[in-house]
Amino acid sequence: MKKYIITILLVAFSIQIGICQDKSTMTNEGNIYKEDYIQACKLISKNYIYLEKKLNKTREEFLEESMNHAQTVDWSKGKSQFINQIRKLRAKFNDGHFSWSLGDDLCTNEYPKFLGFVLTIGADERVYVEKVYPNFTDKISEGYEIVKWNGKDIGEEIERIGKVNPQSTKYATDEIAARRLIFELSNQPLIEDMKPVTITYKDEKGIICDVTLNWKDCKATVSKEKYNKLKDKYEDIILLTRSLMPSLEEIPEDVKYIHPSLLYYSREMNSKKYTILHPRDFFYWKMEDLDNTFKEIVNEKPDVLVVDLKDSAGGAFNQVLFLSNILNVQKEFKFFYDKIHEETGLRLTGNDNFNFITDKINLNNVWKGDVIFRINPLTCSGGDFFARWMQLSNRGIIIGRPSAGAGGGTDGFTLDNTKTTIQFPLRERIIIGDDKSIEGNSVIPNTIYYGDLIDFLKEHGKEISDNDTGNISNEGHTIDQLCDGVLSNNIELVNKIIASSSVDINQKDSKGFYPIGMVLPMNNCEMAIILLDAGVNPHVVPRISDTKGKTVYDYVMSEESDCSKYFKNIFKEHSKYKK
Numbered sequence: 001m002k003k004y005i006i007t008i009l010l011v012a013f014s015i016q017i018g019i020c021q022d023k024s025t026m027t028n029e030g031n032i033y034k035e036d037y038i039q040a041c042k043l044i045s046k047n048y049i050y051l052e053k054k055l056n057k058t059r060e061e062f063l064e065e066s067m068n069h070a071q072t073v074d075w076s077k078g079k080s081q082f083i084n085q086i087r088k089l090r091a092k093f094n095d096g097h098f099s100w101s102l103g104d105d106l107c108t109n110e111y112p113k114f115l116g117f118v119l120t121i122g123a124d125e126r127v128y129v130e131k132v133y134p135n136f137t138d139k140i141s142e143g144y145e146i147v148k149w150n151g152k153d154i155g156e157e158i159e160r161i162g163k164v165n166p167q168s169t170k171y172a173t174d175e176i177a178a179r180r181l182i183f184e185l186s187n188q189p190l191i192e193d194m195k196p197v198t199i200t201y202k203d204e205k206g207i208i209c210d211v212t213l214n215w216k217d218c219k220a221t222v223s224k225e226k227y228n229k230l231k232d233k234y235e236d237i238i239l240l241t242r243s244l245m246p247s248l249e250e251i252p253e254d255v256k257y258i259h260p261s262l263l264y265y266s267r268e269m270n271s272k273k274y275t276i277l278h279p280r281d282f283f284y285w286k287m288e289d290l291d292n293t294f295k296e297i298v299n300e301k302p303d304v305l306v307v308d309l310k311d312s313a314g315g316a317f318n319q320v321l322f323l324s325n326i327l328n329v330q331k332e333f334k335f336f337y338d339k340i341h342e343e344t345g346l347r348l349t350g351n352d353n354f355n356f357i358t359d360k361i362n363l364n365n366v367w368k369g370d371v372i373f374r375i376n377p378l379t380c381s382g383g384d385f386f387a388r389w390m391q392l393s394n395r396g397i398i399i400g401r402p403s404a405g406a407g408g409g410t411d412g413f414t415l416d417n418t419k420t421t422i423q424f425p426l427r428e429r430i431i432i433g434d435d436k437s438i439e440g441n442s443v444i445p446n447t448i449y450y451g452d453l454i455d456f457l458k459e460h461g462k463e464i465s466d467n468d469t470g471n472i473s474n475e476g477h478t479i480d481q482l483c484d485g486v487l488s489n490n491i492e493l494v495n496k497i498i499a500s501s502s503v504d505i506n507q508k509d510s511k512g513f514y515p516i517g518m519v520l521p522m523n524n525c526e527m528a529i530i531l532l533d534a535g536v537n538p539h540v541v542p543r544i545s546d547t548k549g550k551t552v553y554d555y556v557m558s559e560e561s562d563c564s565k566y567f568k569n570i571f572k573e574h575s576k577y578k579k
């Protein structure tokens with residue numbers, strides 16, 4: 001177990017962002033690309049733990065289809081064809097741990113390309129400019145809403161990038177698509193046409209404007225320390241997260257650290273002192289780094305500790321357990337495992353624990369006070385497991401946006417000819433006591449919040465205590481939390497909210513969605529029964545374009561829907577509302 005534990009939960013750490021040079025002068029070029037494509041398909045067929053779950057087909061069926069497809073491809077088109085096919089292969093798997101990186105000889109650009117600003121998905125599901133690098137552009141400002149991209153609706157562009165690079169959940173797929181729409185890695189190109197981009201935006205006054213921006217080379221670093229030192233010297237440098245996304249981490253100028261992956265700072269407001277810890281990853285730091293950091297945090301004498309996991313990258317279970325223990329969650333971490341053995345290829349299942357890690361934990365600065373956690377769709381892998389473990393342990397409250405729901409870990413393979421690498425999970429772990437896998441299931445915050453952390457603490461901080469695990473403003477829950485629970489199939493949470501009677505289950509959430517409308521994308525029979533039995537009204541028009549203006553009930557019953565007879569009968573038999 002020790003052999004593979006270090007590699008678990010990494011998210012694209014192997015992707016390099018340095019200079020790449022095109023040196024492709026291969027003989028039998030087409031055959032080389034075909035061989036590597038077939039090798040990639042065989043590796044996936046043999047080793048990918050979620051293959052049957054993600055594709056709804058057997059490994060043999062996948063491999064046969066892939067081999068047949070390889071025979072139909074015109075490989076004489078060279079590296080552009082190979083890149084296109086690897087990109088399409090990746091697009092089959094909605095998995096945040098499934099990634100690829102071209103060998104140096106195939107990199108499409110010498111440097112990463114950047115448009116000069118960073119996008120994010122807002123609470124209303126619209127796309128906003130969250131950060132601008134003024135050295136790149138002065139034609140667009142923070143807070144602008146992006147309406148169109150090269151004349152197309154921005155939603156279509158987000159969806160297009162999301163289909164090329166699908167993640168484990170829709171939350172992560174959309175957010176990462178927004179970040180990658182403005183940033184192109186030279187060894188993982190998602191955008192085929194690097195021509196100037198015409199952007200239609202809405203400014204702070206609601207005025208619609210157009211601007212055309214050129215892609216520019218950029219120097220990208222994951223080091224906040226290096227970025228601070230070089231930003232005045234190099235106008236083209238930008239900060240990336242540890243998972244190589246354009247960063248939207250909230251890191252103030254007065255931040256402190258013992259280790260550069262464990263940043264902290266303090267703020268006083270509402271007669272309380274908050275110390276915010278921002279772990280940038282769950283990999284690069286050691287137990288001693290964490291203990292020394294908490295020694296300084298304890299010396300700050302905060303009333304509340306905030307662990308800010310916004311944009312935190314994944315890492316290893318070692319760090320997950322170090323951080324859990326220093327927050328006084330010191331119980332045994334047991335899990336069910338399902339893995340494919342690296343050497344034999346045999347599939348193994350069973351129960352295990354991480355006692356070999358926890359038995360060696362020795363921390364002197366354990367925090368037993370109040371704690372708040374903030375997560376978002378880039379909180380992935382190790383961050384996913386940590387947040388879920390805190391939730392299961394009833395430690396503190398969680399605010400922010402749903403996490404990435406990426407739970408498998410990653411292992412890398414290098415293709416023989418092109419030296420392209422592909423990464424995907426060989427194993428899954430499910431925490432014993434949890435009712436579902438991390439993979440594909442986001443951690444849902446107690447309180448959904450899209451704004452800045454400090455703004456949240458100013459508005460709600462004084463109302464929070466460690467015993468308050470619900471919503472701050474209305475007896476424990478929100479309609480947003482209910483809708484997110486329905487969409488993520490979190491049956492326990494949905495039943496809890498309904499039983500609390502603290503939410504009107506027939507109202508819209510902050511994005512305009514009804515809870516009953518959220519059962520439609522997956523034809524979720526069990527969730528439909530729960531909601532209808534609780535008295536939800538199905539005669540409402542959901543904010544889902546596929547229904548074409550019909551009510552949920554009418555759409556389910558219509559011939560144009562793809563709903564099963566069983567699903568239709570659920571609505572007939574369980575609805576308490578007459579049309």
